[in-house]
Amino acid sequence: MQALVYNGPGQKKLQDRAKPAVQMPGDAIVRVTRTTICGTDLHILKGDVATCAPGTTLGHEGVGIVDSVGPGVTTFKAGDRVLISCISSCGRCEPCRKGLYSHCTTGGWILGHRIDGTQAEFVRIPHADTSLYPIPEGADEEALVMLSDILPTGFECGVLNGKVQPGCSVAIVGAGPIGLAALLTAQFYAPAEIIMIDLDDNRLAVGKRFGATATINSAAGDAAAQVMKLTGGRGVDAAIEAVGIPATFTLCEAIVAAGGTIANVGVHGVGVELHLERLWSHNVTITTRLVDTVSIPMLLKTVQSKRIDVRQLITHRYRLDQIVAAYDTFSRAADTKALKVIIEA
Numbered sequence: 001m002q003a004l005v006y007n008g009p010g011q012k013k014l015q016d017r018a019k020p021a022v023q024m025p026g027d028a029i030v031r032v033t034r035t036t037i038c039g040t041d042l043h044i045l046k047g048d049v050a051t052c053a054p055g056t057t058l059g060h061e062g063v064g065i066v067d068s069v070g071p072g073v074t075t076f077k078a079g080d081r082v083l084i085s086c087i088s089s090c091g092r093c094e095p096c097r098k099g100l101y102s103h104c105t106t107g108g109w110i111l112g113h114r115i116d117g118t119q120a121e122f123v124r125i126p127h128a129d130t131s132l133y134p135i136p137e138g139a140d141e142e143a144l145v146m147l148s149d150i151l152p153t154g155f156e157c158g159v160l161n162g163k164v165q166p167g168c169s170v171a172i173v174g175a176g177p178i179g180l181a182a183l184l185t186a187q188f189y190a191p192a193e194i195i196m197i198d199l200d201d202n203r204l205a206v207g208k209r210f211g212a213t214a215t216i217n218s219a220a221g222d223a224a225a226q227v228m229k230l231t232g233g234r235g236v237d238a239a240i241e242a243v244g245i246p247a248t249f250t251l252c253e254a255i256v257a258a259g260g261t262i263a264n265v266g267v268h269g270v271g272v273e274l275h276l277e278r279l280w281s282h283n284v285t286i287t288t289r290l291v292d293t294v295s296i297p298m299l300l301k302t303v304q305s306k307r308i309d310v311r312q313l314i315t316h317r318y319r320l321d322q323i324v325a326a327y328d329t330f331s332r333a334a335d336t337k338a339l340k341v342i343i344e345a
């Protein structure tokens with residue numbers, strides 16, 4: 001079968017690989033019908049994720065059809081249409097029993113990281129009963145690909161951790177797919193203001209279309225002052241960091257209101273300065289989270305009932321044999337206006 005393999009920093013190749021087989025009783029083999037590329041895949045290719053060994057098939061998002069299951073799988077059978085969570089979880093270990101699926105002792109974020117991922121014709125899903133979700137009859141499967149990672153990440157790490165409430169003010173730093181997912185799901189709670197901040201005017205325009213009340217291009221370096229102006233000098237109740245670099249975390253420290261929350265979503269490769277000299281008296285909360293995807297069933301209902309339209313995040317479509325071109329498009333988002341790129345197998 002065809003698979004997009006990480007061969008060390010800067011090196012990826014569409015290769016012929018053996019079709020995966022059941023290894024553990026709880027495994028399922030899924031024929032991937034649609035997958036996509038995540039900013040985290042680009043982090044891996046840059047060499048930022050040392051735990052991803054060369055030779056690993058990339059990808060941790062997708063939908064597909066169950067091809068075969070191990071003897072321990074009771075919820076799914078061959079032929080079932082399934083949504084793949086980016087987080088594999090046994091459902092039994094101590095972190096899993098707390099809902100901390102991302103810290104499952106035999107799972108967590110392993111797909112396309114520690115084991116072969118979804119950018120292939122077939123993928124092996126460990127703990128299938130608790131890591132796959134049934135796709136409802138007639139669902140828009142392309143849209144559901146957004147539920148493997150980006151929607152739950154924006155919602156759990158950004159909106160829930162940021163304690164977004166009716167009437168509150170929110171700033172989302174980073175208008176990539178994750179920041180936009182936070183923007184869409186923040187509106188479940190009717191905040192009064194949602195300010196999107198990015199360097200890319202196209203993504204800011206998308207943010208405006210998706211419901212942002214204001215947008216700021218931070219290239220000029222006065223984003224903090226602009227947020228203060230928009231909020232009457234108070235700052236925002238929720239400052240959601242969705243980039244993963246020191247400058248954007250520092251911006252969140254500068255714009256969080258007294259009593260507010262900095263909800264970090266971005267994957268950080270280097271340390272950031274904690275400005276306690278300002279924040280010590282500010283009654284703020286700083287949160288971090290690796291997405292658990294515990295919200296997938298809830299988000300699935302909001303997509304099914306059309307409370308949110310996640311299809312608008314999809315900008316490009318490719319076949320699996322064109323995946324190298326898809327990476328090129330996705331990695332040059334400023335030129336190509338790419339958000340999420342669907343790859344059909």
Ligand SMILES: NC(=O)c1ccc[n+]([C@@H]2O[C@H](COP(=O)([O-])OP(=O)(O)OC[C@H]3O[C@@H](n4cnc5c(N)ncnc54)[C@H](O)[C@@H]3O)[C@@H](O)[C@H]2O)c1
Binds near residue numbers: 176242247264
């Ligand atoms: N916590 C988790 O579980 C989790 C899960 C998935 C992804 N992530 C991380 O979330 C982050 C966002 O993901 P994404 O896929 O949306 O990434 P992305 O790279 O597509 O988007 C990042 C956005 O940040 C903007 N940006 C870059 N530098 C900026 C600056 N100085 N000021 C303002 N904006 C700036 C870019 O223009 C881009 O629009 C990444 O770090 C990703 O690895 C975290």
Ligand SMILES: [Zn+2]
Binds near residue numbers: 149
């Ligand atoms: Zn991801």
Ligand SMILES: [Zn+2]
Binds near residue numbers: 089090094104106107
């Ligand atoms: Zn577990």
